[in-house]
Amino acid sequence: MSDLKRFLLRRALTFIPTVIGVTFLVFFIAAVLPADPAKLWAGGEKANPQVVENIKREYRLDRPIWEQYFFFLKNVVTNEMVSPVSHNKVWEDLGRRLPVTIQLTLLSFTFIVSIGIPLGILSALKRDSVIDMLVRILALLGVSTPVFWLAYLLIFIFFTRLGWITLAGTPVPPYSITGIPLIDSIIKLDFHTFKQVIERYWLPSLVLAYANIGVIARLVRNSFLDALSSDFVEFIDARGLSSRRKYVHVLKNAMVPVITVLGLTFGGLLAGAPITETVFGLPGVGRYLIDAIRFYDYLTLMGGVLLIALIYVTVNLLVDISYAIIDPRVRY
Amino acid sequence: MPENCDPIIEVRDLYISFYTYAGVVKAIEGVSFTVCRGETYCLVGETGCGKSVTSKALTRLIQAPGRIEKGRVIYYPKPGHPIDITSLDEGELRKIRGGEIAYIIQDPSAALDPLYTIGFHIAETMNAHGLVRSIREGFREAVKYLNKALMPDPEERVKSYPHELSGGMKQRGVIATSLSTKPKVLVADEPTTAVDVTIQAQIMKLLKELKSGEGLTLILITHNMGLVAEMCDRVAVMYAGRIVEEGAVLDIFKSPKHPYTRALLNAVINPLVRTSKLESIPGTVPDLIRPPRGCRFHPRCPFSSEICLERPPSFLIGQDHKVACWLYKDEAQGVEG
Numbered sequence: 001m002s003d004l005k006r007f008l009l010r011r012a013l014t015f016i017p018t019v020i021g022v023t024f025l026v027f028f029i030a031a032v033l034p035a036d037p038a039k040l041w042a043g044g045e046k047a048n049p050q051v052v053e054n055i056k057r058e059y060r061l062d063r064p065i066w067e068q069y070f071f072f073l074k075n076v077v078t079n080e081m082v083s084p085v086s087h088n089k090v091w092e093d094l095g096r097r098l099p100v101t102i103q104l105t106l107l108s109f110t111f112i113v114s115i116g117i118p119l120g121i122l123s124a125l126k127r128d129s130v131i132d133m134l135v136r137i138l139a140l141l142g143v144s145t146p147v148f149w150l151a152y153l154l155i156f157i158f159f160t161r162l163g164w165i166t167l168a169g170t171p172v173p174p175y176s177i178t179g180i181p182l183i184d185s186i187i188k189l190d191f192h193t194f195k196q197v198i199e200r201y202w203l204p205s206l207v208l209a210y211a212n213i214g215v216i217a218r219l220v221r222n223s224f225l226d227a228l229s230s231d232f233v234e235f236i237d238a239r240g241l242s243s244r245r246k247y248v249h250v251l252k253n254a255m256v257p258v259i260t261v262l263g264l265t266f267g268g269l270l271a272g273a274p275i276t277e278t279v280f281g282l283p284g285v286g287r288y289l290i291d292a293i294r295f296y297d298y299l300t301l302m303g304g305v306l307l308i309a310l311i312y313v314t315v316n317l318l319v320d321i322s323y324a325i326i327d328p329r330v331r332y
Numbered sequence: 333m334p335e336n337c338d339p340i341i342e343v344r345d346l347y348i349s350f351y352t353y354a355g356v357v358k359a360i361e362g363v364s365f366t367v368c369r370g371e372t373y374c375l376v377g378e379t380g381c382g383k384s385v386t387s388k389a390l391t392r393l394i395q396a397p398g399r400i401e402k403g404r405v406i407y408y409p410k411p412g413h414p415i416d417i418t419s420l421d422e423g424e425l426r427k428i429r430g431g432e433i434a435y436i437i438q439d440p441s442a443a444l445d446p447l448y449t450i451g452f453h454i455a456e457t458m459n460a461h462g463l464v465r466s467i468r469e470g471f472r473e474a475v476k477y478l479n480k481a482l483m484p485d486p487e488e489r490v491k492s493y494p495h496e497l498s499g500g501m502k503q504r505g506v507i508a509t510s511l512s513t514k515p516k517v518l519v520a521d522e523p524t525t526a527v528d529v530t531i532q533a534q535i536m537k538l539l540k541e542l543k544s545g546e547g548l549t550l551i552l553i554t555h556n557m558g559l560v561a562e563m564c565d566r567v568a569v570m571y572a573g574r575i576v577e578e579g580a581v582l583d584i585f586k587s588p589k590h591p592y593t594r595a596l597l598n599a600v601i602n603p604l605v606r607t608s609k610l611e612s613i614p615g616t617v618p619d620l621i622r623p624p625r626g627c628r629f630h631p632r633c634p635f636s637s638e639i640c641l642e643r644p645p646s647f648l649i650g651q652d653h654k655v656a657c658w659l660y661k662d663e664a665q666g667v668e669g
Contacts, residue, residue, distance in 0.1 A: 231442030237393055238437060239457045239509065240430025249445050256447075327447060328493040 007324050007331040015317055022309040023076065027069050030298040037061065040296045041084040055084065059299075072302065081303060085295045090303040093288070098307070099180045100170055100284035103197060104276065105269045106182065107205035112265060116213045117258070120220025121251070127225065135221065139214030147272060151207045151279040158203060165203055167281045171196035204280040208272055212265050220258055227253035256327050263319030267312045335651075337368040338411050340517060340549050341390060341433075346403035348385055348394060355621040359385050359398070360573045364646075367517075369411070372543065372550040374560050374581075377570035378596075380617055383553045384438075386570070387519050390551070391429035392417060407433065409516065431461045434515035439526045440503035444494040450478070450505040451490035454512045461513045473512070481508035482538055500531035504538075511542065518542075521553045536563060557600045561585060566652070569593045572618050572628040575646075579653035589655040591633045627657070635659060 038055040039047055056062045060071045075081035081090040123132040158164045170181075173193040177184045182201075185193035227233070227250045236246050274286030285304055292300040324331050348360035360382045367373040375383040388394055390405055405417040409432060417425065437443050444453055454477055455470025464470040471490065478486035481504040494502055503523065510518060520539065524532035536559065543550050552563055560567055560581065568578040569590065577590040588594045598611040615632035618624050624631050630640035639658045646654045647664035 231437065231439055232445045234393075235435070235437050235443040235506070236445075237395075238391075238430055238435035239460065240426045240428075240513075241456065241460045242426070245456065245460065249448075252447055253445065329446060329495050 003328070003331045004324060008321060011317065011320050011324070015313065018313050019310065022313065023073060023306060024069070026302050026305045026309065027072050028065075030302050031065060031068060033298075037084075037296055037298060059084065072299075076303070076306065081299055083292075083297055083300045085292070085297040085300070090300050093300065094285060094303055094307055095179075097283055097285045097288050100282050101270070101273050101277070101286060102180050103182045103201055104205055104208065104273055104282060104284060105266065107198075107201050108208040108269050109262075109266060111206055111209035112212045112216055113262070115209075116216030117220050119213070120217040121224055123217065124221040124224035124228070132221070135214060135217045139218045142211045142214035145211070147207060147211065147275050148279055150210060151204070151276065154203055154207060155279070166200060170200055170282065201282075204276050204282060207280075208269055208276045211272075212268065216258070216261065216265065219261055220254065223257050224250065224254040227251075252326065256323070259319060259323055259326070263316055266315045270308050270312060337366065338370075338408075339366045339406075340369040340408050341367040341551075342404075342406040342408075342414075343386070343390070344404040344406070346386070346389060346405070347401040348382075348389055349399055349401050351397040351399065352621075357620045358573060358623060359620060360389070361623075363403075363570075363573070363575055365568050365575060365578060367549060367551060368566075369408075369549055370547065371565040372552060372563050374552045374554060374564035374567045375570055376554055376557065376560050376567055376596075378555055378617065380620075381570040382573040383555075383570050384521055387435075387521050387551060387553050390417070390517075390519060391433050391435075392420075392425060393429070393435075407517075427461065430457060430510075430515075431513045432515055433517040433519060434510035434513060436503075436506055436510050436518065436520040436523045438522045440506045441494065441499060441526065443506050444502060446494050449491055449493055450474070450483075450497070450508070453505065453509045454478070454490075457509050458512050463513060470512075474508070477508040477512045478505070480511060480542070481505070482534075483508060499527045500534065503527055503531070503535055507535075507538065507542075511546070514546070515548065517549045517551065519551045519553070522555070523552075524556075524559070539563070557597065569596065572623060573620060574628060574656065576629065576657070577653075577655045578646075579650075583650065583653045589649060589653070589660060590629075590657045591635055591659075592629045593655075 038052045038059070038061050039045070041055055042048065042051040060068050063071070072081070079089060079091050082088070083090050083093060086093060119135055119138075123129075123135040126132055155165075155167070159167060171193060173181050173184060173188075173190060175184065175188065177187055181193055182197045184190075185197060230253070233246065233250060236249060270286075273284060274290050276282070277284040277287040278290060285307065289301055289304040292298075292304065343366075344364050346360055346363045347358075350357040350359055363382070363386055365373075375386060377383050385394065385398070389400055390407075392400065392405075394400060400418065403418070407415045407417050407428065409415065415428070417428065420428070444450070448456075451471045451474040452467065454474035455464065455467045458464045458470045458473060459467055464473055474490050475486045478489055483489050483501060483504045489497070489501065489505075494505070497505065503526075507523075518539075523539070524535050527535065539550060539552075540563065542548060550563075552559070554560060564581045566579065567581050567584050568575045569584070569592065570576065571592045577584065577588070577593045584593065585597065588597050592613075595611070595613045599613060600610065613632060618628055618631065626639075626641040626643050627633070627636070630636040633640065637658070642658075644656045644658045644661075645667045646656050647660045648654055648666035649660050649664055
C-alpha cells in the first residue's frame with residue numbers, strides 16, 4: 001500500500017499547479033478580448049468619462065496586465081471580487097446558484113451510472129439480442145439528439161400536456177448543512193424536501209444525462225466483453241471458482257476504462273448545464289454565466305469558469321484516486 | 333495400456349465440435365485414451381490438432397460455441413471408484429475442476445488477473461475449494477505454495493501484482509495456485525511456450541520434482557518433441573482431431589509406426605536416431621469443417637492407398653503400442669476402437 005500512498009501524495013501535489021494554471025488561463029482569455037469593459041459597465045457609448053475613469057482605476061484596468069492578474073488573484077482568494085454589474089461579491093452570487101447546478105449534475109450523474117452501467121452489463125450478457133440492439137440505438141440517438149430540442153419536446157409532454165412537472169422556483173429547506181438541499185434532505189432523512197427536489201430536477205437531469213447513458217452503456221458492454229474474453233477468465237474457470245466470483249473479476253476489470261470516461265462525463269455535464277438550466281428555468285451557475293456574458297461582466301464570468309474548473313479538477317483528482325485503488329498498474 | 337496400469341482418467345470415444353459461422357468444426361473425433369495413476373502422459377501434435385481441446389474436455393471446460401457431442405470422461409479419485417465427469421452437475425464438477433484436476437494454462441502472463449496479487453489468487457482458489465475459511469488465512473498458506481513452486485522471496489512475492497513479476501515468476505505463481513488445492517492430476521497445457529528456454533528448463537525441472545514429491549499424475553500437452561522425450565512416460569500423437577499413435581515414449585522415439593509420427597520425428601532432431609537431414613511434411617493441416625474421408629492424414633501420406641478412404645481402427649502392434657494406420661493391419665495383435 002505504500003505504493004498507493006506515494007501515488008496519492010504525488011497526485012494531490014499536482015493539483016496545485018493545475019489550479020494555478022486554470023486561474024491564469026481564465027484570466028488571460030477574458031483579458032485579451034478586444035473590448036472596453038469600463039465603458040460598457042458605465043453605461044455604453046454615452047457614459048460619463050469621469051465614471052469610466054473611476055471604474056478603470058477601481059478595477060486596475062489602467063495598470064499592466066500582470067498587475068491586473070495579481071489583483072484578480074488576490075480578490076479571488078480574499079473574496080473581495082465585486083461584480084461591476086450586480087455590485088455583489090462574485091463568490092456570494094455564485095455560491096447562491098451553485099447548489100442548483102450541483103444538484104442537477106449529481107442527479108444526472110446518478111442517472112448515467114444507475115442506468116448506463118446495468119444496461120451495459122445486460123447487453124454484454126445478452127450479446128446480439130434485442131436488448132443489445134436497443135442499447136445500440138439508444139447510444140446513437142443520444143449523441144445525435146440536440147439537448148434543447150429534446151428538452152422542449154419533454155416540456156411539451158410533461159408540462160403542457162400532462163402537467164406533471166413545474167418549471168419555476170427550486171425547493172429550499174429551512175435548514176442547511178452542506179447548502180445543497182438534495183444532500184441535506186438525505187442527511188436529515190427529510191423525505192418531503194427530498195421528494196420536492198426530485199420532482200423539480202428529475203426531468204432536466206434526465207435530459208442532461210440522456211446523451212451519456214447510451215454511450216456509457218456501450219462502453220461498459222464492450223469493456224465487459226473484453227474482460228470476459230481474457231485468458232485470466234479461462235484460468236478462473238480452470239481453478240473451479242464460482243461464476244459469481246468470475247463476474248466479480250470481470251466487472252472489476254471492465255470498470256477500469258469506464259471510471260476514466262465517467263470522470264470526463266462529469267465535466268461534460270457541467271459544460272452542458274447552461275443549456276439545460278436555461279430551458280428548464282433553473283437558476284444555476286450556468287445560466288448565471290450566460291447572463292454575465294450578455295452584460296460583459298467578465299469578473300463574474302471568470303469567477304464562474306474558475307469555480308467550474310475547480311470542480312472539474314477535483315472530480316478528476318477523485319477519478320485518478322479511485323483508478324489507482326482499483327488498478328495497481330497505474331500506481332507509479 | 334501397460335499391464336500394471338491403475339487408471340486415473342479414462343477418455344472413451346470423445347467427440348467435440350465447434351459451431352462457428354463458417355460451419356461445424358469437428359475438432360475431436362473418437363478420441364480414447366487412459367492415463368495411469370502417477371505417470372506423465374503426453375498429448376503431442378501440431379497447432380490445431382485438438383490436444384488443448386482434449387485437455388479442457390477432461391473437466392468440461394469447453395466453452396460455447398464448442399460442445400462435447402459424445403463420449404465419456406471417467407475419473408478415478410481412488411482405484412475402482414469411477415466418477416463420470418461428463419454427467420456431473422456444475423456444483424460437483426467445480427469441486428473436481430481446479431480441486432482434484434488442476435490446470436496450468438499456456439500463457440502465464442495472461443492467466444492472472446492484473447488487479448489482484450499472487451497471494452490473492454492462491455487464497456481465492458483455496459477458499460473456493462473449502463481449504464481455508466478466509467482469504468486472509470489463504471494468504472498465509474500462499475507463502476507455503478509459492479515456496480513449493482520455488483518462487484524467489486515468497487514472503488514478499490505473495491503481495492506482488494502480476495505486472496511486478498517476470499514471466500518465469502508468473503508461471504511459478506500459476507503453478508503455486510494450481511498446487512494449492514493439492515490436486516491429484518495436473519494438466520499442463522504448453523506450460524513453457526510463453527517463456528524463454530532457460531526458464532523452460534527450470535519449469536520442467538520443477539514439474540518433475542513436484543510430480544514425484546506430491547504424487548501427482550501429470551498430463552502434458554505440447555508440440556515440443558524434445559520435451560516429450562525428456563518428460564513423458566507415455567505419448568499420444570494427435571493429428572487433426574484423432575490419436576494416430578500411442579505408446580511408451582521409448583517405443584515412439586525408437587520405432588515410430590504411423591507415417592505422421594515418423595514425419596514429425598524426421599522434422600526434429602531425434603537423439604535416438606542418427607539423422608543427416610531434417611524433413612518437412614508436405615501439404616497443410618486439413619480443414620476440419622470438411623475433413624478428409626477415412627484416415628485424416630491420407631492426403632499428405634506417401635503410403636496412402638484405396639483403403640485409406642476408410643477410417644483405420646487402432647491396431648495393437650506390440651505391448652502397449654497402438655497405431656491407427658492400415659499399413660499395420662497384417663501385423664496387428666489386436667484391434668481397439
